[in-house]
Amino acid sequence: MDKKTNNNTGLFWRFAAWAAKKDAEDAEKPPVIGYRGRQIVILAIVVGFSAFVGYNLLKFTVLDGDMWRQQANRQQMRESTIMANRGAIYDANGTVLAQSSTVWNIIFAEEATYRASKAYRENYENKQLKWLDDKDPNKEPLPPFKELSEVIIDGLSEILGVSPDGMRKAYIAQEHNYYIVKRKVEKPEVKLIEQFLIDNGISSDCVYAEQTSKRYYPNGSLASNVIGFTNFDGDGVYGLEAYYDEYLRGTDGKAFYRTDGEGKAVEYGNDDVFSATDGHSLVLTLDEVLQHYLEKNLELCVSQHSVINRACGIIMDCNTGGVLAMATTPSYDLNNPSEITSVYDLDLLEQMKKEGKSEEEIAEQEGILRERQWKNKAVTELYNPGSVFKTVTCSSALEEELININTTFNCPGYADVAGTEIHCWREWGHGEQTLQQAMTNSCNPCFIAIGQMLGMQKFSNYFEAFGFTEPTGIDLPGEEQSIYVPYSRMGPVDLAMSSMGQTHKITPIQMCTAICAIVNGGKLVTPHLVDKILDCNGNVVETKETQIKRQVISEETSKTMRGILETIVNENGGHNAYIAGYRIGGKSGTAEKIEDYEKAGGLAGGAHMTYISTFAASVPMDDPQIVILVLADTPTGPEYYGSAVACPVVSAVFKDGLEHLGIYPTYTAEEQAKMDATVPNVIGDMTMYAQSYLTANNFEVRFVGDPTGDAQVVDQIPASGSVIPRGSTVVLYVGDVKEREMGEVPDVIGKSSSEANELIINAGFNIKILGGAAENVNAVATMQNYDPGVTLYKGSVIEVTFQANSFGD
Amino acid sequence: MQQARQSAPSKRPGVRRPAAARSQAHTAAAPARGIPQGSPAPTRAPNPAKPVKPVKQAKPKVKRRKKVKDPNRIKLLSFHSRVDVPMLLLVMVLLVFGITMMFSAGHALSYRDNKGDSFYYVTRQLTAAGLGLVGMFFLTFFDYRFLRYEFRVLGGKRRITATHLVVAASMLLNLLTIPFGIAAEGGQKRWLPIPGFGQFQPSDMLKIAVIVYFAYYIHKHSDKMRKFYDGIWIPGLMLVLMILSMISQTHLSCMVIICLVFVAMLFVGGSNLKYLLPICVLVALAAVFAVMVLDVGYFKERILFMDPLSEPGDRSYQNYQSALAIGSGGLWGKGFGNSSQKYYYLPEAPNDFVYAVLVEEFGLVGGLVVILLFLIFVFRGFYIARKSEDKFGCLLATGITFQIGLQAFLNLGVNLCCIPNTGISMPFFSYGGTALMFQLWEMGLLLSVSKRAKLS
Numbered sequence A: 001m002d003k004k005t006n007n008n009t010g011l012f013w014r015f016a017a018w019a020a021k022k023d024a025e026d027a028e029k030p031p032v033i034g035y036r037g038r039q040i041v042i043l044a045i046v047v048g049f050s051a052f053v054g055y056n057l058l059k060f061t062v063l064d065g066d067m068w069r070q071q072a073n074r075q076q077m078r079e080s081t082i083m084a085n086r087g088a089i090y091d092a093n094g095t096v097l098a099q100s101s102t103v104w105n106i107i108f109a110e111e112a113t114y115r116a117s118k119a120y121r122e123n124y125e126n127k128q129l130k131w132l133d134d135k136d137p138n139k140e141p142l143p144p145f146k147e148l149s150e151v152i153i154d155g156l157s158e159i160l161g162v163s164p165d166g167m168r169k170a171y172i173a174q175e176h177n178y179y180i181v182k183r184k185v186e187k188p189e190v191k192l193i194e195q196f197l198i199d200n201g202i203s204s205d206c207v208y209a210e211q212t213s214k215r216y217y218p219n220g221s222l223a224s225n226v227i228g229f230t231n232f233d234g235d236g237v238y239g240l241e242a243y244y245d246e247y248l249r250g251t252d253g254k255a256f257y258r259t260d261g262e263g264k265a266v267e268y269g270n271d272d273v274f275s276a277t278d279g280h281s282l283v284l285t286l287d288e289v290l291q292h293y294l295e296k297n298l299e300l301c302v303s304q305h306s307v308i309n310r311a312c313g314i315i316m317d318c319n320t321g322g323v324l325a326m327a328t329t330p331s332y333d334l335n336n337p338s339e340i341t342s343v344y345d346l347d348l349l350e351q352m353k354k355e356g357k358s359e360e361e362i363a364e365q366e367g368i369l370r371e372r373q374w375k376n377k378a379v380t381e382l383y384n385p386g387s388v389f390k391t392v393t394c395s396s397a398l399e400e401e402l403i404n405i406n407t408t409f410n411c412p413g414y415a416d417v418a419g420t421e422i423h424c425w426r427e428w429g430h431g432e433q434t435l436q437q438a439m440t441n442s443c444n445p446c447f448i449a450i451g452q453m454l455g456m457q458k459f460s461n462y463f464e465a466f467g468f469t470e471p472t473g474i475d476l477p478g479e480e481q482s483i484y485v486p487y488s489r490m491g492p493v494d495l496a497m498s499s500m501g502q503t504h505k506i507t508p509i510q511m512c513t514a515i516c517a518i519v520n521g522g523k524l525v526t527p528h529l530v531d532k533i534l535d536c537n538g539n540v541v542e543t544k545e546t547q548i549k550r551q552v553i554s555e556e557t558s559k560t561m562r563g564i565l566e567t568i569v570n571e572n573g574g575h576n577a578y579i580a581g582y583r584i585g586g587k588s589g590t591a592e593k594i595e596d597y598e599k600a601g602g603l604a605g606g607a608h609m610t611y612i613s614t615f616a617a618s619v620p621m622d623d624p625q626i627v628i629l630v631l632a633d634t635p636t637g638p639e640y641y642g643s644a645v646a647c648p649v650v651s652a653v654f655k656d657g658l659e660h661l662g663i664y665p666t667y668t669a670e671e672q673a674k675m676d677a678t679v680p681n682v683i684g685d686m687t688m689y690a691q692s693y694l695t696a697n698n699f700e701v702r703f704v705g706d707p708t709g710d711a712q713v714v715d716q717i718p719a720s721g722s723v724i725p726r727g728s729t730v731v732l733y734v735g736d737v738k739e740r741e742m743g744e745v746p747d748v749i750g751k752s753s754s755e756a757n758e759l760i761i762n763a764g765f766n767i768k769i770l771g772g773a774a775e776n777v778n779a780v781a782t783m784q785n786y787d788p789g790v791t792l793y794k795g796s797v798i799e800v801t802f803q804a805n806s807f808g809d
Numbered sequence B: 001m002q003q004a005r006q007s008a009p010s011k012r013p014g015v016r017r018p019a020a021a022r023s024q025a026h027t028a029a030a031p032a033r034g035i036p037q038g039s040p041a042p043t044r045a046p047n048p049a050k051p052v053k054p055v056k057q058a059k060p061k062v063k064r065r066k067k068v069k070d071p072n073r074i075k076l077l078s079f080h081s082r083v084d085v086p087m088l089l090l091v092m093v094l095l096v097f098g099i100t101m102m103f104s105a106g107h108a109l110s111y112r113d114n115k116g117d118s119f120y121y122v123t124r125q126l127t128a129a130g131l132g133l134v135g136m137f138f139l140t141f142f143d144y145r146f147l148r149y150e151f152r153v154l155g156g157k158r159r160i161t162a163t164h165l166v167v168a169a170s171m172l173l174n175l176l177t178i179p180f181g182i183a184a185e186g187g188q189k190r191w192l193p194i195p196g197f198g199q200f201q202p203s204d205m206l207k208i209a210v211i212v213y214f215a216y217y218i219h220k221h222s223d224k225m226r227k228f229y230d231g232i233w234i235p236g237l238m239l240v241l242m243i244l245s246m247i248s249q250t251h252l253s254c255m256v257i258i259c260l261v262f263v264a265m266l267f268v269g270g271s272n273l274k275y276l277l278p279i280c281v282l283v284a285l286a287a288v289f290a291v292m293v294l295d296v297g298y299f300k301e302r303i304l305f306m307d308p309l310s311e312p313g314d315r316s317y318q319n320y321q322s323a324l325a326i327g328s329g330g331l332w333g334k335g336f337g338n339s340s341q342k343y344y345y346l347p348e349a350p351n352d353f354v355y356a357v358l359v360e361e362f363g364l365v366g367g368l369v370v371i372l373l374f375l376i377f378v379f380r381g382f383y384i385a386r387k388s389e390d391k392f393g394c395l396l397a398t399g400i401t402f403q404i405g406l407q408a409f410l411n412l413g414v415n416l417c418c419i420p421n422t423g424i425s426m427p428f429f430s431y432g433g434t435a436l437m438f439q440l441w442e443m444g445l446l447l448s449v450s451k452r453a454k455l456s
Helices: A002-007 A011-028 A036-063 A065-076 A110-133 A148-160 A164-173 A187-199 A239-243 A245-249 A288-304 A343-354 A359-374 A386-399 A435-441 A444-465 A492-499 A508-519 A555-573 A594-599 A647-657 A669-674 A687-696 A753-762 B002-011 B024-033 B053-067 B085-113 B120-140 B144-148 B162-180 B202-220 B228-244 B252-269 B273-292 B296-304 B317-327 B354-387 B391-415 B433-452
Strands: A077-082 A096-108 A179-185 A207-216 A253-258 A272-274 A281-284 A311-317 A323-329 A408-411 A414-417 A420-423 A431-434 A523-525 A530-534 A540-543 A548-551 A585-592 A611-619 A626-633 A676-678 A700-704 A713-717 A723-725 A729-734 A742-744 A766-770 A780-784 A791-793 A797-803 B151-153 B158-160 B189-194 B198-200
Touching: A011 B144, A011 B151, A036 A065, A036 B252, A036 B317, A036 B354, A036 B391, A065 A077, A065 B317, A096 A148, A096 A164, A096 A187, A110 A148, A110 A164, A148 A164, A148 A179, A148 A187, A164 A179, A179 A187, A179 A207, A187 A207, A239 A245, A245 A281, A288 A311, A288 A323, A288 A626, A288 A647, A311 A508, A311 A647, A343 A359, A386 A435, A386 A444, A386 A492, A386 A508, A386 A555, A386 A585, A386 A611, A408 A435, A408 A444, A414 A444, A414 A492, A420 A444, A420 A492, A431 A435, A435 A444, A435 A555, A444 A492, A508 A523, A508 A555, A508 A611, A508 A626, A555 A585, A555 A611, A585 A647, A611 A647, A626 A647, A687 A700, A687 A729, A723 A766, A753 A766, A753 A797, B085 B120, B085 B354, B085 B433, B120 B433, B144 B162, B144 B202, B144 B391, B144 B433, B162 B189, B162 B202, B162 B228, B198 B433, B202 B228, B202 B252, B202 B391, B202 B433, B228 B252, B228 B273, B252 B273, B252 B391, B273 B296, B317 B354, B317 B391, B354 B391, B354 B433, B391 B433
Parallel strands: A700 A729, A766 A797
Antiparallel strands: A077 A253, A096 A179, A096 A207, A253 A272, A281 A530, A311 A323, A311 A626, A408 A431, A414 A420, A523 A548, A530 A540, A585 A611, A611 A626, A676 A723, A713 A729, A742 A791, A780 A797, B151 B158, B189 B198
């Protein structure tokens, strides 16, 4: 065995043998290691160093741990806002007036795009190589290479319709990784962009959509001055949006999350999320339909009478104080509030441009005008109530039992108050008249006398009691404080002027509330627009109850006042506000804007003094439900009296809207007889039957052609279904008469109703008389629906509107 | 087994005990050193079931005497003596813990940089660990003394050892980086491509070569070590030569580690402190001059911006991020896998800053455990060296232990911002296949030494 081992010449065997020998040698002698102490030195160094390291570890993790954790959180934690949805605004019937919808901001991340562009190029080069390798002769040619940024910029500008310059500039600058390409983009466009990104293989790091919300007003300009709008940040700045901002806005939520070094969120279970609470919704007392009628008619008024300082109207439920409609015209589009809508304002700007004013001046003026068009005239602007205020003076004196309905007054045409002569609008005076007549005639000296009867103390007390000294407390921002002469500083002239409504300046809503108190039994209510506040699930959070501030006058006085006001409308054969079937009470007012007139040097666009024309009305007078106040500030047309300018608006709104409000007409027998009837169809009938049928329906018949025998009616004018006054003539064509009789429309403008009737009947037409004051002795035709000289079939109905414009206030 | 151990000394009465004072237990363990056991036969496997022991004794004795060789019996791989189990366990714990933490720290970066493959790094690391473990177990059962066995080459004219071959091979591989190296971003060619497999970092091999070579050198010239020429000059020249081979790599931290290991080995090997100390001081001064005045390797900046708060966003960015990770760990850490800093804040999370992620996830406690593990490692390694009766084995164990320990604590120091950031990786923890493989091979050598050491 041993021999074999020794003879083996392999390296390892020799080593093994050597190793064995060494082992044997080692066993023989003590091992010589030496210098073990030096190992200890090294060990000591290592231990020392590890202690140093360990101390540092302790310092970082525990001793300074909080500081480092704070810094780490600052670096890693991000918070994002979860936007609360702003509550909606509904009208009384649940129609949406304002709502928020989710929209997106499109973000172009220029840095990320720059980083991704290299890979994009490589990708294209790979495709190119593959294309070159492709031996198919019919292969489609490869589109030329386009930089990633260019693809994105072109694509986005095409989809969103924005200029590519902004994006290009941002891409070159590479300053931020966040360029907002377009704000508030709707869903379909976002979808298009997503598809575009997928089609071109672009990462969502480069382009992405960021959720945000947009306030949307489905009805555009409807009730714009009431609703108001939100600013860029989504905070309400005008109207209800501002007043109820706290309710509407909700509470934004927050999400805290960790990000990685590239700023992306890291999936973590322990993110803190505080979810958002959506805002409350408002249900208004405002009625969209009524609001529409009011705005429509105010607009008509503004254009007809060239009202340069805007018109406003308020319709209130006089028992609850709920505002049913409130409008300022011209209004503006809530979806685009910066656009100036008033033609007068636009003219003014145009004028300034022509005059070569600097751009800053124009911009400044534009800002002022914009501010003005956003204002709610009914609440934020003061005016002299004028004659409408006489109702207050009157009811105060009635309440004090200083006068009664039968008290008589003498009007010599002027009143001498402490040496100052104050003229009545009718310079030769009204002579002897009762209280009712004084109200109807709106006689100034009579009311000066009533004011003097009241005395300064009582007048001031009632003035305060009717709520003219303090804001009404309507739930709208910016309610203006009225200006008045307080008792302490009042003189006899002030009292005289005040009792006819010419000293103090109040807001329309104050006047409207006072009228409510006069007609509703003496209760001064707080006007309000919001009926209910709903939470985001539709549960009622808060209901606005009717708030009665105080009893100003007694029910008895109120009743007397209702009678007086109703008589004003009904007297003298009817007022412009009269509508058959309704019991309407009202009072007009025409206040002089002396200061404005003087300021404008007497040339404020019109041939006369500058006025504010108002009309206040209530309906139905047996049990008042609603009160309306219409105010036209500075009409520059030929007419300026309240009954001529503001009253037609009231009348039109009532006609359009009363039935909608559930107030239906009840006709007297007299009114019934004057009502219109529908023309039946008699074409094809025998003449005899046709005649008897129409006569039975209170129509006159005139035949053209030979009616004898069994001739048949071939045509009728007016056509069947037309609604025309009873007693009108229906022209029937008989047999084979081909020709239709034609006539020329006569000019009846300025004619009284009997003259107009005669003219039209003589011309072979039928007349339909419109306007509440048609039977008034002073009424004249102000409008006809066909212009004079137009040729029409004889028998056609011509509508003529009459107004009694010589009413003084 | 117990019986065999007790019977062995009686079989060899002539063997002289290393020290008379040695305890009985120690004496009993002596045969475990891998010296061929005389005859394990009769006493080794006593069969208590057999009642007639003496009767059958004669016959097998004769047979076994034929099999049992003389004391010079040859053994290439020895399985008889015991490996140091604490060391083996420690290595396995470090390896498993290390790879786990490397995965935790690196999966996010792996996902980002390898087309969504979170397991790219860990797969490669596991492959390297597999190769390393195979090599480690082979080396464990391999007699390390083969490395210093001289054999004749070139027809017997020259006597060389395996150590020379290892040194030559590693130097050659390092030189190969000059033409074939893969250049990193800074122009350093630290890797050699292995077609179809990946990359290979030859500087890791050089570390082993240095340790093995100087262990061999000191062992061979142990009697002359106190002289300047043999104890300082020649080894110094050799060191310079070896370091020159990695000239193209500009791997400063590796060079520093090699130099420090070299110094430590000379120190333990018995160099004359009269020469060694002044030279060390001189070299250190020269290094300080080079760093502070000539600004070699931009070291000045690294020292100046060692404080994480000096320029958080810029030049001390890595230190700052590391400090944030470690600081946000607190006492107990955020829990395994919950580090935030590994998500692209720490630029070298799976490499140099595994420890930062580890502390972020396991807190002060986890960090201390790692420090302790490495301390125990160093203690045990030095203990093995101490107990090795072979000077070669002693120096080998010292060198290996010191190198691993040094690297570990330097890396900890970098992570804790108390040492300039030099890119020293953490043994067993940092990502790097070649390094891990060679570290495990070194562990194989260490365990091999442990087998022959007289451990209690």
